[in-house]
Amino acid sequence: MAKKKIIILIILIIFILTTEVTAVSTFRIMAASSLQEPLNEIKDKFEAESRDYSLEINYAGSQMLFSQIKMGVDFDLFLSANYNYLNQLSRENIIAKETIFARNELIIIINSQNEKINNLEQLISSDYSLLLADRSVPVGDYTGKMIKNFLDSIADPKIRQKIKTDFNSSIVSREFDVKSVLNKVKLGAADAGIVYLSDYNDDQDLYRVKIPAKYNIEAKYYMGLSYNSTSGSEKVYNYILSNAAQKIFSKYNFKRVKTNE
Structure with a gap:
């Protein structure tokens, strides 16, 4: 009986050691409400391709999102329909870098x-x-x-x-x-x-x-990366600029942008 318990215990230890445990990292995106349809599809595609990533998207008017960020809401990316909001956050060292990602x-x-x-x-x-x-x-x-x-x-x-x-x-x-x-x-x-x-x-x-x-x-849409961003945030940032994501934006009548804009 004791021998059987030892065998079971060994099997459990081997199972635990050989099972890959992947921690899922969550990244928060603050996005203009007009981006909801394409961004939801981009989120699904990105998460399917990167299973250790989870995207949490908060949709609202760009002005409201800007106000929330100013009040200290934690975020990784800010996707705005107005450059002025990103520019102000950049001057205050809240945004590290920015780019146009859609028109x-x-x-x-x-x-x-x-x-x-x-x-x-x-x-x-x-x-x-x-x-x-x-x-x-x-x-x-x-x-x-x-x-x-x-x-x-x-x-x-x-x-x-x-x-x-x-x-x-x-x-x-x-x-x-x-x-x-x-x-x-x-x-x-x-x-x-x-x-x-x-x-x-x-x-x-x-x-x-x-x-x-x-x-x-x-209308030009701008994306800003938080100053507190990680390499994971950069991966999401770059994915939104990728050909795969740009095709989805085109599907919803947005104009594509060049990656060097």
Whole structure:
């Protein structure tokens, strides 16, 4: 009996010594809400390829994430739709290095229950109610610049002022993240809204209208690596710039970037 117990004990010791125990390292990513779909897919692919890594992603508006980081929230990577936030964190030695990792542009979305329009001019001259992002968040700032580009193209100051007044009066709400604009227009809280191209995925409840390049704004997404980063964080940083990850961004209508940008 004692001999049997010794044999069992030896087998258990051998099993323990020969079984590979891998500690999983968790890395926290603070990411703009407009990145949710591609980044979730990138997360799944990365974790499948690197089983000792786990990515925890916190999605919110870039401004909110910036505020959380300023308050001391622990993070490894910050993915922002606005460079100003990264620049400020870099100056304060919170971000060690940064790069552009994706590009985007604005589109108009219309609730499918409404009569179709074909361009920005028709939207601005229509009586459609509008949902926009707040100017304090990147997509809202880009929207404001795009509208300014359009208004600046109107030579007559009286006509320009009237169009500006009519446009502003059609805004029923300003949201603090792009997903809120998208979902509320889809639910009929407003007739139309302005979001990123990447937010539109051939949804049957919405149709999209292109904004001419001469008015549109190219949104650039920046990634910052925490000053407290480890070599593991760098691996995640580099993976987001990899061809595999860039293909996923392209799938969701983001524009790819060159790795040396």
